[in-house]
Amino acid sequence: MTFCPSRYKFCIVILGLISLSGCSVVKATGTAIGVAGKTVYTTAKFTGKVIGVTANAAGKGVATTVNMATGKHTVKLIKRGSSFSVNVSLNRKINTELIVDTGATDTIISSSIARKMGVSFNQGQEVIYQVADGRKVSGRQVNIKEVRVGGAKVYNVQAVVLDSAETGNSPGLLGMSFLNNFIFRIDTEKGLLVLQKR
Numbered sequence: 001m002t003f004c005p006s007r008y009k010f011c012i013v014i015l016g017l018i019s020l021s022g023c024s025v026v027k028a029t030g031t032a033i034g035v036a037g038k039t040v041y042t043t044a045k046f047t048g049k050v051i052g053v054t055a056n057a058a059g060k061g062v063a064t065t066v067n068m069a070t071g072k073h074t075v076k077l078i079k080r081g082s083s084f085s086v087n088v089s090l091n092r093k094i095n096t097e098l099i100v101d102t103g104a105t106d107t108i109i110s111s112s113i114a115r116k117m118g119v120s121f122n123q124g125q126e127v128i129y130q131v132a133d134g135r136k137v138s139g140r141q142v143n144i145k146e147v148r149v150g151g152a153k154v155y156n157v158q159a160v161v162l163d164s165a166e167t168g169n170s171p172g173l174l175g176m177s178f179l180n181n182f183i184f185r186i187d188t189e190k191g192l193l194v195l196q197k198r
Contacts, residue, residue: 064177066181090113114161126139157178
């Protein structure tokens with residue numbers, strides 16, 4: 001029997017990726033994130049990340065700030081098929097449901113929601129966004145002045161506007177650009193999102 005080191009290394013890399021995939025969010029944020037309950041939910045098809053920009057951003061970014069009445073806030077999740085959504089207020093203008101997605105780097109909003117909010121996404125920086133199935137789509141990086149989930153508000157949340165066809169006609173995703181401001185826990189059994197102030 002011949003020993004093949006390159007195949008062995010390849011197997012180790014694959015096994016390593018499989019074992020790390022469940023805790024990649026924890027490593028990225030440096031905060032322990034728990035998922036309680038037996039139900040495992042799948043993320044939307046447009047989960048992904050910005051992989052390129054078409055031009056350099058002008059100026060400096062605006063600081064993100066958090067405002068909560070208490071140190072801990074619990075929000076009821078809404079089960080839709082295999083995903084969980086939450087009621088969200090955007091810029092105090094639009095109330096909608098966004099899919100809670102810890103796999104999405106940014107909060108995502110559809111172009112139709114952006115129009116209703118009055119967000120001028122044509123002025124946003126054009127970015128290339130890689131969706132979960134590997135496709136690369138064009139989007140616009142924008143700043144949402146206020147994202148409120150229950151009693152938790154985050155000001156100046158970075159978001160990406162994608163064409164409504166790319167979001168599967170969903171309003172969008174509540175991604176890590178919002179969630180990363182908290183120590184949070186998703187309890188799928190009880191259907192709760194727990195947000196704790198850092």
